[in-house]
Amino acid sequence: MSPIDRRMLEQMLSRSKGVPRGTPCPRCGYELTGLSAEGRCPECGSPVAAALRPDHLVYSSPDYVAKLHMGAFLVVLSLAILIVHFIGGTFFAFAGRIGGAGGAALFSIVGFANGILALIGWWLLSSPDPGKAGVDRGATSRRVLRVLLSVRIAILAFSLVLGFVTVSPWSMPLMLMVTGVDQIVFLAAFVTSLVYLKTLAGRMPGGAIEREVDVVLKFGIVVLVLVVAVVGLAIMGMIGGLGVIVGVCLMIPTLLMMLILFVLYIFLLDRTRQALKEVRSRM
Numbered sequence: 001m002s003p004i005d006r007r008m009l010e011q012m013l014s015r016s017k018g019v020p021r022g023t024p025c026p027r028c029g030y031e032l033t034g035l036s037a038e039g040r041c042p043e044c045g046s047p048v049a050a051a052l053r054p055d056h057l058v059y060s061s062p063d064y065v066a067k068l069h070m071g072a073f074l075v076v077l078s079l080a081i082l083i084v085h086f087i088g089g090t091f092f093a094f095a096g097r098i099g100g101a102g103g104a105a106l107f108s109i110v111g112f113a114n115g116i117l118a119l120i121g122w123w124l125l126s127s128p129d130p131g132k133a134g135v136d137r138g139a140t141s142r143r144v145l146r147v148l149l150s151v152r153i154a155i156l157a158f159s160l161v162l163g164f165v166t167v168s169p170w171s172m173p174l175m176l177m178v179t180g181v182d183q184i185v186f187l188a189a190f191v192t193s194l195v196y197l198k199t200l201a202g203r204m205p206g207g208a209i210e211r212e213v214d215v216v217l218k219f220g221i222v223v224l225v226l227v228v229a230v231v232g233l234a235i236m237g238m239i240g241g242l243g244v245i246v247g248v249c250l251m252i253p254t255l256l257m258m259l260i261l262f263v264l265y266i267f268l269l270d271r272t273r274q275a276l277k278e279v280r281s282r283m
């Protein structure tokens with residue numbers, strides 16, 4: 001027989017509580033205790049919500065979010081070019097048209113330029129937050145990612161130089177070694193990029209992207225373990241006979257899962273790009 005609905009009372013109570021004690025305005029330091037989260041700071045007019053979620057990208061520097069957005073756009077673009085490049089290469093290889101030196105050179109130039117495009121994109125996407133709030137979530141994965149990107153840039157430059165140097169007896173094994181190191185760095189950068197994207201997603205509205213990163217990360221680890229198993233078995237196969245059979249049986253599902261992982265990764269980055277665009281429109 002109570003005159004006030006219980007749920008309505010709870011809502012009123014939670015609303016009256018407002019900003020918890022000891023929460024200063026991130027811009028001017030004014031004590032915001034008790035104010036509504038939807039309101040604005042009485043001193044400087046900045047949104048009260050910024051004090052409750054100071055790491056939220058909406059309250060970051062617009063230049064910083066613009067850099068992230070540009071980075072995400074370039075990464076998605078480079079991934080799209082990668083698909084066209086791969087399909088084109090496969091098609092021409094089957095059609096037997098890539099035999100010409102000109103076509104092969106063009107093919108590798110496009111691949112190289114696209115690699116640089118991806119690196120520029122990731123470099124922008126991993127820009128440091130000039131954040132006034134002093135919150136540095138995801139700093140470790142961001143720094144590790146930049147170190148790995150730097151190593152890849154060095155490897156790209158090195159292989160370019162190696163391509164111009166006249167053939168010496170040890171240029172082939174050196175090239176193979178560089179390629180091997182590059183592949184390990186690539187895989188490490190792939191995993192690190194996902195860990196970093198998760199921290200970035202945690203700073204955006206809604207939790208959808210954060211959950212999506214989790215799925216891609218877990219699936220990616222499964223695929224990675226399978227790839228290591230297949231490569232390991234391939235090496236063992238050179239010694240014993242059984243490894244070859246198991247390796248071949250594992251290879252096709254592994255390749256399929258790699259393809260799925262690649263598609264999921266592109267979708268995830270495109271979702272991130274869209275979310276950053278949305279954040280910018282709300283700034």
Ligand SMILES: [Zn+2]
Pocket residue numbers: 025026027028029030041042043044045046
């Ligand atoms: Zn203020």
